[in-house]
């Protein structure tokens with residue numbers, strides 16, 4: 214609001230002041246030469262008796278227009294120089310980069326002075342000088358921004374399609390760097406304003422009879438002992454106008470930052486509750502249910518081209534229960550977890566008949582629901598390297614969760630962060646809290662992430678492949694840690710993995726997903742007696758050290774189904790050796806069995822040996838043997 218108010222005043226003055234007070238500001242009054250402030254002249258008069266206040270107001274237009282013009286020129290030239298390496302190739306690019314680097318090594322105002330001497334005094338010379346002096350800075354910014362974008366997959370795709378570099382620059386690169394560049398320019402317009410003031414103050418900027426704030430300051434300085442207001446007033450408005458630009462830039466930057474990082478701290482309420490509970494599986498949530506999900510659907514697209522990525526799933530997680538979510542890549546595991554944590558954004562759409570967390574309806578997107586998500590649900594992501602901010606100390610990052618969601622003072626939050634680092638067995642937690650993520654090993658970073666998820670004393674931890682990026686020994690320690698946390702604090706866990714042996718280590722129950730649906734929900738101890746052919750095939754494909762090494766490793770034949778063209782009937786039918794006509798036409802419902810497990814297969818009762826070519830499939834092996842074989 215302050216930025217908007219200040220900027221509106223500046224713009225209004227730039228437009229209106231010369232029209233309203235232009236004549237009064239130029240009127241010479243020989244009877245009131247170099248006077249101090251009075252009722253007639255609030256800021257006194259200059260050596261020709263002209264009113265100080267009117268001149269400060271009228272000078273707004275020239276000061277602002279010249280600063281904005283110089284900034285625009287600097288940005289355009291910087292854009293050309295910064296994009297040159299991309300457009301002209303490595304050899305020419307190196308020369309341009311070297312010139313930019315040399316120019317940046319000199320103080321900015323020195324370069325402006327250098328050009329002012331070349332172009333001569335006056336408004337045109339000053340504008341050119343300030344614009345040219347700014348260009349190397351913008352060139353560096355553009356080079357960095359281009360470097361950040363040019364490695365992205367969509368640029369590689371455009372190059373593969375044979376698009377020219379200039380076209381890629383205009384179509385793909387510029388739109389992606391425009392926002393930070395514009396923010397930089399707005400922030401630096403204030404600096405341009407100060408540069409003009411500096412040049413005019415030195416007498417090599419704007420020349421009389423034209424006048425800007427710098428020239429008024431120059432004139433005011435000559436009589437500063439008689440009339441201090443004559444120099445101070447233009448100085449003050451320069452500061453206010455520069456502040457207006459800076460505040461605007463920072464506001465835009467903050468907004469842009471929020472937009473791009475919308476996520477855990479500011480969940481996006483896209484989940485919607487559908488009317489009418491389906492509850493076909495008799496999957497009634499009990500009082501002890503931490504999470505109750507019913508008919509969860511995640512779709513993408515619209516206008517008749519909607520693709521269902523998660524196709525109506527139901528499950529309940531009880532207090533202190535650990536539930537695994539397993540399936541091949543693309544089966545919808547992460548989307549399910551992120552939909553529960555309210556972390557999915559447009560264009561994905563989330564709908565659910567029920568999405569209750571600790572008895573609170575998350576689809577309602579109330580303050581209470583948002584607070585619960587922030588304090589009682591922790592999410593651990595796959596890659597700890599990209600999940601921790603590299604520029605923040607680990608302790609401060611953990612503490613931020615508490616200051617944001619629990620509004621505790623920073624000191625208390627930091628003590629809590631150190632405590633959580635101790636919980637996750639980080640040695641010397643107080644010292645480690647002061648370190649940056651790069652000073653941690655991969656396993657320690659993941660434990661720090663788990664510590665961060667524990668900051669709010671969560672009731673549910675969602676761990677999305679938390680051990681995939683770690684080596685086997687570290688994986689084991691992280692899994693043991695999760696198991697300990699679960700036991701000692703009664704935390705429920707939704708553990709996502711494509712690795713059944715990892716799931717087996719900590720989960721009580723496993724949900725097997727295929728093509729966006731749960732096809733089997735089975736207690737861990739009964740996994741060797743899994744009834745869905747897909748679960749059996751997944752189990753059979755776990756390598757075992759006792760398997761016959763002369764035989765090829767077991768795989769699941771065929772490919773996962775394309776979710777934009779799911780066949781009618783059972784989605785697994787094209788890959789299933791048991792599939793018959795019924796499977797290809799009718800989709801089997803997820804039925805609850807007397808054992809309490811659920812399975813979606815017309816042939817769940819048929820006993821088959823898993824499709825493993827070895828004599829003794831791992832699925833049927835002794836659980837101890839499976840553990841040793843990991």
Ligand SMILES: Nc1ncnc2c1ncn2[C@@H]1O[C@H](COP(=O)(O)OP(=O)(O)OP(=O)(O)O)[C@@H](O)[C@H]1O
Pocket residue numbers: 513522540541542543544545546547548549561711776
């Ligand atoms: N933003 C998105 N827009 C369109 N499709 C998406 C989007 N995110 C995911 N998908 C698609 O949704 C399907 C399920 O993705 P999801 O990430 O849940 O799979 P996953 O089972 O977690 O796989 P992985 O084990 O590889 O992480 C995939 O086919 C994926 O391509």
